[in-house]
Structure formats: C-alpha cells, structure tokens
Amino acid sequence: MIKELTVDLGERSYPIYIGEGLLENIASYFEKHGISKGSPLLIVTDGQVGPHYLEGVLERLGTAGYQAASYTVTAGEKSKSLAVLEDVIGAALEAGLDRKSAVVALGGGVVGDLAGFVAASYMRGVRFIQIPTTILAHDSSVGGKVAVNHPLAKNIIGAFHQPEMVLYDTSTLQSLPDREVRGGLSEMIKHGLIWDADFAYWCEDNAERLVGLDPEALQYGLYKGCSVKAAVVSQDERENDLRAILNLGHTIGHALEAVAGYGELTHGEAIAIGMVGAARLSVKLGHPEEIHTITKRIFEKFGLPVRIPAHLDTDAIMRAMMHDKKFGEGRMVYIVPVAIGKVEINKQMDPKLVREIVDELKQED
C-alpha cells in the first residue's frame, strides 16, 4: 500500500508518495503528473546510489517512452559545488533538455540539493522531481530549499524551487549504511520533538524496527516525518518565522560538525547532541526536568550520541556558533523545547547560557 500526502502550497502544491517498491511504477507516476515525453529528462545521481538503482529507473522510463539521460556525481558533500553544478548543466545541455524538461534527483540530500538547484536555474527554471534514497532525505526532499555550498559557507547559493512530486521508495533504504540510517532517524525524531509528542513516543517505541529497516515502520515514520515538515513549510515557505523551528538542535549541531571536522560526527549525530543540549537549556529556563530526560532517553534508544566528545574545545564550538549567523546584537536566536512535541523560537538567548550547556554536554552521563 502506497501512502500519499500533500504539501499544501497553493499553486505549487505537490504530493509525496511513500511505499515499498514504488519505483517499479515510476513511469506511471510521471505520466500521472504530466511529465512530457516530448522533452528529454535528466536523472542526477551519485556514485554510491547509481550502481543500485539507476539502471532500473532508466529502463522503466525508457520502456514507457521517456527519453532519459543521466549524470552521476561523486558521492559526498563536495559535490554540492558550483563546479559540479556547471558539469550537470553541461550534461543537461548535451542531452538537449528544454524548458519543458524535468530534472530528477535520485539520491540523498546531496543529490537532491544539487539537482534541485540545477532545476531552479537551468533556463531559469524547469520541472523537478525528488526520488530520495536516504532517511535524512525525508527532510531535505520536502520544502523546496535547494542549494550548493561556497568554500566559505554551506548552502549559501540556492533557491526555493518546489518539486513536482516526491517519490519515496522505502526499498531503496535497504542498501543504506547503518550510520546513515541512524543519522536520518535523528531528523525523524526531531519532527516528533518539535510538533507531535505522540510521534516522538512512537519513534521511541519503534526504535528497533526503524533501525532494522522494517518496511512498515519505515513507511509510517517517513510518512509522519514528512507530514510535520510539510505542515511547517505550508505555513512558512520562505522561512520568515515558523520554519525556523526545523532548526531544533542545529545551532550546537552545526558548530560540532564544523569543529569536529566534517566526518567525525554525521549531521544526524551532531544534531542529536544538539537536541539534548536544547532540552537542557529548556530545563535551565524553568521548563520541566523530564524534557531533558525523555529527549536523552529517545536518542540513546537509537544508539545516537548524547554528549559532546570531550576533546572538542568549548571556545572553538562557541566561535563556530557565532559564524552560524543565528546571532543578532549579542543575543542568539534559539529553538527551545517547552514540552515534548512543542518548541518556541527564543530570539533573546544569552550566549553565556549556551556556553554553560556546551560544557555540561561534555559531562552528560
């Protein structure tokens, strides 16, 4: 059974389909959504995903009468660059993509962000389809934020460009390395923590099934996670306000990723620590103690880290946070839980308090 939900954005609304083996019918989804057979498509994937799923996708589309070219980038964050963007656009030109063509992302968040910016900028914008193949991508494939990195800053060059549809085939997740699985689940839990306490507790209760890639649990978890993301994005497409709550755990998380040197901690691991930190901060501000104990307990159930590796320097972490641009005149914008399933945007956070939390997170037992 395929689950379906809609990202509600007026004229730019689109569906998310989630289910086991859904890509076997990829062509019928393309047909249903009026993707033109008269104009070539470009499938963008990476060197780890392509070998598993590209051939099947090309074959099914070809059989149905689509003219699909492909371009494979090197796996990893480094491919989110303007240099690789130029290569992908070269491939689009060589394949003859025109204004009625679509660009298709087959991969995780890296491929989605890159291919999405190709779709946003090629001929000033063509259609875009997301085929996410990581758990983390239940976050990145929904909401229309697309971007590449600059040597001086992540995700700084981009656009808002919503896809036509998101095709989530949970069977592709079976080949995902375990660390990527847990990292992606960290964002899924985040969606519970910011919006839906029942879902957060459901995650806790189903940790084993999720980590073990049980298809039914995955389908439900991704459906709920995408629903939260969709609800938030529908209310604030361009991050004027509410959308900021999606950054729960990310202020400390991004700083940890930067200081640890990308690689020691995955993004999902870093934000797990960050969410435990935000829960601590919440308690410090007078909210119930259990926000911290429960948050920590959930992440531990998933084998995700809940403390800052002791060798990471507090000063360095604080400096990295300053760079993260969430500052305004000596005060920080900070997403703070006020209960399980509910957060607030605090625009007056005292960096001294955050520093205390960082120190405590090294001692977290």
Added chain:
Amino acid sequence: MIKELTVDLGERSYPIYIGEGLLENIASYFEKHGISKGSPLLIVTDGQVGPHYLEGVLERLGTAGYQAASYTVTAGEKSKSLAVLEDVIGAALEAGLDRKSAVVALGGGVVGDLAGFVAASYMRGVRFIQIPTTILAHDSSVGGKVAVNHPLAKNIIGAFHQPEMVLYDTSTLQSLPDREVRGGLSEMIKHGLIWDADFAYWCEDNAERLVGLDPEALQYGLYKGCSVKAAVVSQDERENDLRAILNLGHTIGHALEAVAGYGELTHGEAIAIGMVGAARLSVKLGHPEEIHTITKRIFEKFGLPVRIPAHLDTDAIMRAMMHDKKFGEGRMVYIVPVAIGKVEINKQMDPKLVREIVDELKQED
C-alpha cells in the same frame, strides 16, 4: 526633471527613475525604498565603469549611513560565469551580507545579469537594485531576467529576480564608447518597431541627438524604451508567450554574433541586421514593401549595419540558428513585423525562407 515609470507586476512591481545627475541623490532613493541601513550592501561593478562612478556612489551612501562594500569584475561578457559568481558571493560573505541586505549592479548588462543572479541565489534571494550605465541596459535592467553563461550556452543558468528599483542616471552615459552607444540604440529602436510606431519614427527623427548623447533626447528615448519593455514584461513575466516579441531580429542576430566570433559585430549591430532581415521576411510573406524600406532607413540613420558581412558563410549561419533552440520539428519560431510598430509570433516559419533572407542580406544595397 526626473522621469518615473512603474513596471507593473503586482506584489513585485517596481519603479524606474530616469534623469540627469540622479545618482547625486542615490541615498534618498535607497531610503525611500526602505533599503536597510542595518545590513551591509554590496555594489558590483566592472573595471571600466568602476573608475568613473564607484567612488561617488560609495561616498554618498556612506555619508547617509549605509555600510556599502564593493566588488569589481573584469569588464566584458567573460565575467558572466559561475566562477565569477563564486567570487562575488565570496565578497558578499566577507562583507557580511545577510538576508536583509541588497546587491546593487552598477554597470551595463553584463554586471546587471551577473549581480542579479548573485542577488537571486545568495541565501536563496536578497534584494536587488539596478543602476544601468549603458543604453543597452535600458533593456537588460528591466524585466528581472538574470543569468550567467555556461561554456556551452549563453544565459542558460539564471533566474527571474525582479529588482526593487532601477536608477538610470543619463549622465553616466557620457563616458560610453560610441560603438556601445549605437549598439544600445539598436535595442531602443527595436522597442519602437515591436510596439509603438510613433516612437520608432521619433527615434529616426532624433538619431543625431541620440547618437550625440543629448541629455533630453536620451531621457525621453530611454523612458519610452523602458515603457515598452515594462508593458511587455507586465503581461508575460516568464516568457510564456508575448515576451518572445522582444526577440525581434535576435534569431539572425545571435547566429551572426556566433559565426562572426564575438567581437566583430556587437550585439546591437547584429540585431540591427537581424531586424532588417525580419522586415524582408515580412515583405516576402505579403506584408507592405515599406516595412523593409523604412526599417532599413532607420538603422542607416544611426550608422548601424544593415547587411551581413559577405565573408560570413550562409551554412554556418543556418547551423548556428539551429543551435539557438527556437526550433520545433523543422519549423522555426520567428518574430515577424506586420507593420511598423507591430509584430507577430510566427511559429511555423519555414527555415528555407530564412535561408533565402540570409543570402539576400549579404546583397542588401
């Protein structure tokens, strides 16, 4: 006296101000339009424009309390690249531009297109201000098309990103080389030919004053030219249909630029020849002979070329046109005048007819 007109695009509407010495009051325009003094600005210019006007702009903005950084690119089309885009975005990051900042283009169409795509993509979009310094830029600064080039295709990577305002100071045109003046006037005449016969005849009657950079004639001509562009863009922002009429003369024009090797013919010269060609085609299709004679007479008055240099190969020109993507199944989309001041979009043009025209344009007496 400053002339003002509005580009009518609903929420994205914006004013164009045109007048002699207008930049002396640049800060008051910025204030009037709520450009924030709390966030840094980035002025983008090029190596030929900067030495004339950058210091004055920075000084006036600084005096008014704006924090303005600048970045100067090499003059010329080569700066419309992703590599230069990355450099400009680096400068924006170093200057600390945030989501409330504005990017300002001080220059011709090259700087406008490049800086505009910076504004469209930096942090997924910040405010943008156009300060055009060429006559051609009365065309390029209005309408929100921004882009850089790919090694395989011009203007293929870009966005629709409307400016907040266009500040046209006609005194900056005094330093413009004569060939750039005439080239820019070619687009001005185009605006008469596609939309407004009276304006086309006014251009003819005032050729000498325009080429001689008479401030009053320039102001009126730029005002009328911008008005036509604004009217067309208001009706079809994203070039679904009507906006294509702005391509009068450009099918042959682009092909001539490509075959001559960029440099032999300026863009304005190439499209002058192209517009004479389109007029010939019109007569061939049964429209009045005078469309051709009058069109040719106007361009000759401006010292613009009306024939294809004999050494350019007809086959090469036709091949370049095929690449220009205005084709659909053996037929071309072609903008054809049906009277002075009126054109139609012909989607069924026979390339054989176009080939005849190219040959005749070499013999044009």
